[in-house]
Amino acid sequence: xxxxxxxxALLLPQIDKTPAYYESLYPARQLKEGAQVxxxxxxxxxxxHLGTLFSALVNRITATATGGVFFxxxxxxxxxxxVEGGIADIIEGLSxxxxxxxxxxxxxxxxxxxxxxYQQSHRAEIYQTYVKELIRQGLAYPCFCTAEELDAVRQxxxxxxxxxxxxxxxxKHRDIxxxxxxxxxxxxxPFVIRLRSPGSEENRIRFDDVIKGTIEMPENDEDFVLLKSxxxxxxxxxxxxxxxxxxTTHVLRGDExxxxxxxxxxxxxxxxxxxxxxxxxxxxxxLDNGAKRKISKRKDPEAAVxxxxxxxxxxxxxxxxxxxxxxxxxxxxxxxxxxxxRKTFPFKLKKMSVSGALYDENKLIDVSKIEISKMSADTVYxxxxxxxxxxxxxxxxxxxxxxxxxTAALAIDRGNAKPRKDIARWSDAxxxxxxFFASLYVPDHTLPETVHxxxxxxxxQAYREVYVETDDRQQWFERIKALCPALGFAADTKAYKADxxxxxxxxxxxSTVLRIAVTGRRNTPDLCSIMQVLGRAECLRRINEMMNSx
Ligand code: GLU
Numbered sequence: 001x002x003x004x005x006x007x008x009a010l011l012l013p014q015i016d017k018t019p020a021y022y023e024s025l026y027p028a029r030q031l032k033e034g035a036q037v038x039x040x041x042x043x044x045x046x047x048x049h050l051g052t053l054f055s056a057l058v059n060r061i062t063a064t065a066t067g068g069v070f071f072x073x074x075x076x077x078x079x080x081x082x083v084e085g086g087i088a089d090i091i092e093g094l095s096x097x098x099x100x101x102x103x104x105x106x107x108x109x110x111x112x113x114x115x116x117x118y119q120q121s122h123r124a125e126i127y128q129t130y131v132k133e134l135i136r137q138g139l140a141y142p143c144f145c146t147a148e149e150l151d152a153v154r155q156x157x158x159x160x161x162x163x164x165x166x167x168x169x170x171x172k173h174r175d176i177x178x179x180x181x182x183x184x185x186x187x188x189x190p191f192v193i194r195l196r197s198p199g200s201e202e203n204r205i206r207f208d209d210v211i212k213g214t215i216e217m218p219e220n221d222e223d224f225v226l227l228k229s230x231x232x233x234x235x236x237x238x239x240x241x242x243x244x245x246x247x248t249t250h251v252l253r254g255d256e257x258x259x260x261x262x263x264x265x266x267x268x269x270x271x272x273x274x275x276x277x278x279x280x281x282x283x284x285x286x287l288d289n290g291a292k293r294k295i296s297k298r299k300d301p302e303a304a305v306x307x308x309x310x311x312x313x314x315x316x317x318x319x320x321x322x323x324x325x326x327x328x329x330x331x332x333x334x335x336x337x338x339x340x341x342r343k344t345f346p347f348k349l350k351k352m353s354v355s356g357a358l359y360d361e362n363k364l365i366d367v368s369k370i371e372i373s374k375m376s377a378d379t380v381y382x383x384x385x386x387x388x389x390x391x392x393x394x395x396x397x398x399x400x401x402x403x404x405x406x407t408a409a410l411a412i413d414r415g416n417a418k419p420r421k422d423i424a425r426w427s428d429a430x431x432x433x434x435x436f437f438a439s440l441y442v443p444d445h446t447l448p449e450t451v452h453x454x455x456x457x458x459x460x461q462a463y464r465e466v467y468v469e470t471d472d473r474q475q476w477f478e479r480i481k482a483l484c485p486a487l488g489f490a491a492d493t494k495a496y497k498a499d500x501x502x503x504x505x506x507x508x509x510x511s512t513v514l515r516i517a518v519t520g521r522r523n524t525p526d527l528c529s530i531m532q533v534l535g536r537a538e539c540l541r542r543i544n545e546m547m548n549s550x
Contacts, residue, residue, distance in 0.1 A: 054281070071246065073119070099319075209258075252280075258280050384426050406436075
């Protein structure tokens with residue numbers, strides 16, 4: 001037994017497997033040429049963040065565009081920060097947004113696929129096997145430094161203006177012997193396992209980031225921790241082992257990890273693994289008083305994906321919007337392919353923003369309005385009531401009292417070539433539909449300044465007599481026009497514009513009066529359709545009510 005083998009046996013006596021065992025347990029994936037394997041590796045430390053959703057989308061569409069695999073892996077090595085239900089919140093949140101998962105955790109409890117377990121806390125033995133091999137090769141060693149000792153070293157480095165960290169001559173246990181280690185262990189001292197880094201700060205490494213382009217950085221010379229004292233790996237080590245054994249081809253992750261790439265590339269090399277391609281995703285930004293800043297988990301409600309659900313954004317609209325953020329060529333593609341399935345979009349990582357794309361709520365609203373305007377009334381009814389059931393139960397009661405009536409109201413100006421775009425999120429629907437429901441209806445009978453109340457009253461009186469509920473749009477309008485001459489109004493807008501002084505107003509003013517009478521608003525979708533949905537009795541009741549208020 002070599003000295004290094006002695007050390008390995010001393011530190012990890014319980015490990016009886018070798019890397020070869022796992023290499024054969026997790027053989028290469030059988031995928032077509034060019035297929036990319038991506039993943040997200042969230043830590044279940046809280047709710048699903050917008051950044052995680054965005055990163056999941058980018059990983060998903062990368063795998064989809066190349067016929068590859070997208071999987072989820074739970075990085076739960078920090079048990080202290082873990083929250084109850086964290087896995088379910090993240091994974092089920094992704095599903096709600098239509099992000100399909102090929103492998104790994106598909107909900108809070110179920111994992112599928114041949115490369116599991118997909119949860120780091122269940123992979124301790126795998127990590128330890130590889131660490132044992134590194135120790136055997138003299139590439140890792142135990143460190144018994146206490147937090148106080150490490151702190152003292154840092155202070156000394158700071159005082160001497162030396163880069164802080166466990167490197168070079170500061171790496172106290174670098175050359176520890178098996179005998180020394182045995183003595184420390186016998187004394188009950190906890191230890192971590194560190195990498196014996198062969199790197200030098202003088203050397204520079206280069207790598208091609210598939211999003212950001214070529215990046216150059218100093219080589220890693222730090223003997224960073226691989227296994228913590230509880231035998232659980234650090235992120236760096238778990239990342240290398242997992243993405244190797246799970247055959248990830250593209251690690252697309254938040255750009256806060258860029259500075260760790262030298263560590264990661266060094267690990268892949270020392271472990272004898274082929275490194276994945278890295279792509280670092282810039283955080284979503286937002287404009288705050290004219291300045292661009294990162295979306296903050298503390299300050300911005302939209303950082304939590306739950307916000308979108310509460311507001312009633314349709315998940316599909318949010319994804320459609322995020323696609324415009326992810327790919328600078330998505331909007332052009334969408335214009336050319338208005339009804340195409342997003343899955344057929346030829347996504348390219350090179351089309352991502354390098355500096356951080358802007359999250360723009362107004363744009364999200366515009367995209368959402370378009371998406372909802374394309375839905376059928378039945379779909380809107382279904383989605384709206386599902387939202388209301390959860391977030392506005394009172395509104396749910398109102399909407400579902402007479403489903404056919406609500407659906408008819410939602411069908412107005414929908415399903416034609418130019419559908420109206422009034423609803424961006426389901427929470428907008430309450431105001432949009434208010435005049436259809438007695439309990440929500442708060443009419444504003446204020447007339448435009450140009451219309452005299454006496455004229456309004458005379459018109460409504462005359463209209464009551466001629467109103468026919470079954471009129472189609474054209475007949476409906478003709479009937480208002482026909483009342484114009486007797487009231488001194490212009491039936492023809494052009495004639496009115498040519499000489500306004502010759503009339504008391506135009507047919508447009510009269511239809512506005514009718515709109516105000518029936519809906520209590522000046523701006524609504526097609527009034528003829530609204531009146532048909534409301535029904536004759538209710539329309540007459542409202543017309544009378546308005547007349548009484550004049
Ligand atoms: N657990 C890491 C995170 O949530 C994963 C980063 C990665 O994708 O490698 O930031």
